Amino acid sequence: MKTSKNSENEHVNLEQGILYGVLKQIRANEDQISEKPTLVSVWYCDINPKDTQKIVALIRDHLTDPDPVSLTHIKRFMKVNECIRSILCSLEYIDEGKLINLIHEHCPGVEIRSVGLIEVPRYAPQTKDITQAWSSKYWPLAWKGNPNHQFLNTVEFDISREEEIVSTLLDELEQCIKKSKDSSDCSGVSATLIAENINDSIKLKTIHANTGSKTPYDHSVMKAISSIANNELHRRKHSSQEDGEGYLCHNMIVYTTHEPCVMCCMALVHSRIGRLVYLQGTPPTGGLESNYQLGDRDGLNWKFQIWKWIGQNEVHRLESLVGKESKAINY
Template sequence: MKSEEDQSHVDLRNGILYGTLKQIRIGDDTDPEVPKLLPVWVCSIRPKDSKLLISLLKQNCEDDASIKHLKRLTKIGDYIKAIICPFESEHERTEISNTLGNLQYENLEVINVPRNQANTKETTLKWSTIWPLTWKGNPNHQFLNSVIFDIEQERQMVNELLNRLEKVNNRQASVTMMAKEVNGTITIQCVAVNTGECYPSNHSVMRAIDSIAQRESKQRKQGITERGYLCTDMIVYTTHEPCVMCSMALVHSRILRCTYLKPVSPGGGMESSYFLGDLDGLNWKFQIWRWLGESELSKLDNLIDNARAEY
C-alpha cells in the first residue's frame, strides 16, 4: 500500500506507478489556446457581504467538484462577483434567489468560465483573464501522486488472469476477468474466454459483460438487486487491449478501471486508436492501465500468438 509521504514509486514523466502500471490517457499535457467553457450562475455583491455569501453557499449549495479549480469570488470595480453554482436551466433562478435570501445582490446572471483546470501555471494565468483560476499543479500529476494501489494484490490478479489463460491451452485465446473490491480485497466476479473467434460479440470482454448481465437479470427476478449500470465499481483485467466495440461497451457499462497486458494495434480501442475510456464527450470515463511487469508479459508471450489484430 502506498505511503502518502513516499512518492518514489511514481514516475510523473512517463505516467508509471511502481514501475509496473502505465497510465493510458489522451495526448500530452499541452493546453489548448482557448479553453472549453462551463456556464455558471453568478451575482454581484458588496465586499462587506462576502463572508455572508460564503456562509450561505456552504449551507445551501453542494461542494461541486466541477468548479473547484475556479476562485469563487473576484473583485470587479467596487463590487465582488461570485460564482454560485454551475448552470443547468433557467428554472434555477427562483431557487437561487431563495438560497441567497436577504443578501443584497445584483445582476444574477449566467456567464461562461473555463471548464477545466489548466496543466501549467502560464496557461492558468492566461485563462484567468476569463475568470480567475487556482493553480495547484498539473492535475494529472496530482492524480498520480494520490492514486492508491495494493500492487501485490494487483500482481496476484494479473497472475490469476494468466493462469486462466494457461488452462485454456489455446494460442489464439484471450481472457477477461471482472472483479470488485470489497473491504480492501479484490474478488473475482466472473471470468470469460475467447478461444479465437473473431466475431466481436464473442470477444472475452463482451462475454464478461454478458456474464454480469445474466447474473443481474437473475438477481432482479429474485428481487435481490437493481443496479443502475451493469458494471459500476467493476475492475477489469484482460490479457489484450479491448477492441473499439469492447472499449465502448466498457464505457457504457461504467466500469471503475481497466488493466490489460498486451496492446493490440491497430484493432485496440484504447492506446492503439481512440483512447476510449478517456475521451471527452462520452457519457463516462474510467482509469486505463497497461501492465509492464516483465515476468508476466514474458509468460503471456509464451502462451499466445501475436498475429491477431483485435480481441
C-alpha cells in the same frame, strides 16, 4: 484505492508514469491533448458581494461531498457586473428544487439574484496555456501545477492485491486455452475480469474469456460487461432499494489481457468504468495506446484511468500462453 497527501513516493516514476515498476500509465501525449474540453453542467448563483462568506460556508458544509464531479480546478467566484457569481455544485449532484431548499435553509437572509446552469471543463487542464485559454472561454480555472504529477504522487494501489488479480486473470486464460479444441491458434484469445472496490477492498465480480471467436460480441470485454449488466439489472429488479447510479459498471475496475478494440473501448466509456488494466498492446487495431486513447480523451462524456501491466512475471506468462505479439485482429 485511496489518495493521501503524505504517501511515500519511492514507488513513483513521474518521468515515465510508472508505479511500483509494474503499472505504466497510458495517456494522451502532450501533442495529442485536445484543446476542447469535456464540459459538465454546474449550478451557479448570483449574490450581493456582502453575502460571499455565507455562500463559502454553504459550499464547504453542504455542497462539496459527495459531489460526483470534482470541482477543485474551478475557481468558485467571479465578479459579474454588480454581483458575485458563485459556482455551487454539479447538476449530477443535485436538482434545482433541492438546491433552492438548501440555500433557503442554510443561508437565510441571503439575497439570491439568480440561480442557473453553466458549462465548465469537467477535468483539470493539462497545461498552463490550456488553463488560460479555457479560463477566458468558459470560466476561471486554477492552475496548481501538472495535475498528472499530483495524481501519480497521490494515487495508491494495494499492489500485491493487484498482482493476485492479474494472476487470476491469467489462470482463467490458461484454463480456457487448455479446454479449447484448437489450442495452437491463439489469435483473438483473451480474458477479462471485472472487479469493484468496496471499502478499499477489491472484490471480483465476473471473469470471461474469448477462445478465439472473431464475432465482436464474443470479445472478452463485451462478455464481461454484458454479464455485469445482466446481473445488475436482475438485482435492481428484485431490490426494493432505489439505486442512484444509472450506469451498470459505474467506477468498476476492468482487468484484461489485451488492449481492447475500439468497439470494446467505447463500451467501457459508456459503461463509465473507473479504471482499466491490460497487459499486451494490440497494434494496429487497439483503442488505447495504438489508436485514439479512448478513455483518456477530452470531448467524450467520460474518462477512466488506463494502466498497462508491465510486471515481467505476468507479461512473460501471458507471452508463453498467446505469443509475444498480438495478431492484427480485434480484441
